[in-house]
Amino acid sequence: MTPKTIYRCPVDGTSEPTESLTWHCPACGGPWDLDFAPTSPVPLDSLAGRVNSLWRYEEALPLRNPPFTDSPPTITLGEGRTPLVPLTDTVSAKLDFLMPTLSFKDRGAVMLAELARRLGPDRVTRVIADSSGNAGTAIAAYCARAGLPCTVYVPEATSPKKTEQIRAHGAQLNLVPGDRETTARAARAAADELGTFYASHVYNPHFLHGTKTYVYELWEDLGGRLPDSIVVPVGNGTLLLGASLAVTELHTQGLIDERPALIAVQAEAVSPLAAAFHAGADDLTGLTTPARPTLAEGIAIPNPPRARQILRAVRESGGTFLTVTEDQIRAAQLDLAARGLFVESTGVACWAATAASPPPPGRTAVVPLCGAGAKTGVAPTAP
Template identity: 70%
Template sequence: MTYAPPGYLCPVDGTRAEVATARWCCPTCGGPWDLDFTPDPSVPLEPAGGPWSLWRYGPVLPLPGEIPISLGEGHTPLVPLTERIHAKLDFLMPTLSFKDRGAVMLVELARRLGPERVVADSSGNAGTAFAAYCARAGLPCEVFVPEGTSEKKTERMRAHGAAVRVVPGGREAAARAARAAADAPGVFYASHVFNPYFLHGTKTYVYEIWERLGGRLPEALVVPVGNGTLLLGAALAVAELSRRGVRPPALIGVQAEAVSPLAAAFAAGGDDAEPVAQRPTLAEGIAIPAPPRARQILAAVRKSGGTIVTVSDDRLRAARADLARRGLSVEPTAAACWAAVSPASPTNPLGSRTAVLPLCGAAAPAGPAGV
């Protein structure tokens, strides 16, 4: 019998659809999909017996069965920053960012569905991850990027064999172009925002922390938030592990002060976020003016007893320089969490709680300007 991957479920209106025939968004409300999938907590989870990749968490992943594609992603180390705060070095992933966690899941889904080509949109790290994993899977890949995207990042995409389409305008213009292409026959849209399989890849970030800490989690997980793909993946894992008796941590989201619709909505007690202006910031990776999953992000943070805070570019610079002095070279967005919770932060939301934060993207080699 042919295995059918778990189908899509709209969190707004309850619409259901099969993965093989569904559009990239809910046809009724136009919003992102959730996955109609809940792992059985009675099934033993013994990752030490699995492969040296995130596929070791097979019992809680939605794509069992076949031998999946892999580049050995996952198992990034935890290193102490202070006595109570550890950093998880996701910039050591195969394409140098946490996006590999979701990309391997989405590309494996595409491989099983057998499209003529895979389409994605990205301003950098996600596009590189999709290009690499499509190369591994033998799938043609096309990545739409906004004008102004770093040439180093587009060169890496092309090196993996992807066709790079530069779109005039900003990040949303690239997304619109990709979605238009996604409606053509034979195309799989690998959207790290709209497709929930991506979130079930990013949730392995928390499963690795749970495994590394001997079956427990810290008191708080501090996560950078733009579209919320890492935070929502973390929330999925926390909920699943809670059903296995693991005490859930608070989720603390960090946004760039210049573009912070979620922090504003959280402070105002709102259930959804109003779009904000796109303003320049060092933390380009989380500068999302209108996150499609804003309602889910706000609900997940509130349910956990957490909060959403902002950091200025000045604090980002200082945090990035501090990490470099500790031997950790990361891109500006990846320094956001340390900017929020380091001992130098004037508004540290952690207090005395233990915490893990991700360093989720590697810095490019420094030019004359240095750090």
């Protein structure tokens, strides 16, 4: 019998069933991991005939495995299967800004909405989320699809275009005075209320198992292989940790021979993980890095809860951290727009880093273009 999937704390081993609404480890307060591994490989040769969404990788998704095997997923907006297009001879871009809500966060949001739906209205009376904009928009949209009441907490300085999108999906919007950390604390204070499902893209690992489909799509599109390096923006690390999960699964199943390097990108203005990595630290504890305003608002996270996991994943892959300046972000956004790709300022960070530090000759890389430019407009120039 296949064992049931459970939440497990990566720090102290505390566990809870995935049917639980406990959103963090009750012992240490940290985020959960999911005690899950695919029991059979994703069959590359038969994918063409499957549903054209991320649910096509059913063998790799926890919501298609115990304890949920008798309940096929019903929530979808056709997310995933985004185009892969060349930027140079060695660098390609995956256009995740073409997702239904115009950002890659749909990959994880669909998993959380499906999980909340399955827990049922007797247990889940509302869904809450906190975000700098894109994750909140995605959660609001997929809760609307699932018929779930939703409240989204965002910093009061969030782009009006993102807050308008959240409201349009019918979610209650709470504008929180202060920064991203203050917003997260406000949402977590509400998360323990009876009947609340905390759709946290940071604390709930189902989100990471949604973002890992980014790499499964690369593997499928490249005919059963991966590029030499996968470049990802890192704030809370949800795309990077999802990529790490997918690479491990594909390698363990014998579906790839070599593991690609994970190249993590942060804005120089808010780069605590890059500083810790280059200092040889395993965590952010004891390190102080000043944070300044940045155009890359989506990755401006001074204290990511999964910092230790992010640093370990990059090191174990043989990758590194790169940082980009505000001028590089502006230039990269305009460069992509000149190539026909209008991407928000956070979403261009990886192209800015790769353009400055291209892969060695004969090596390939893929960058994600994570959010649409329509969400924030063109990055302003310095006065």
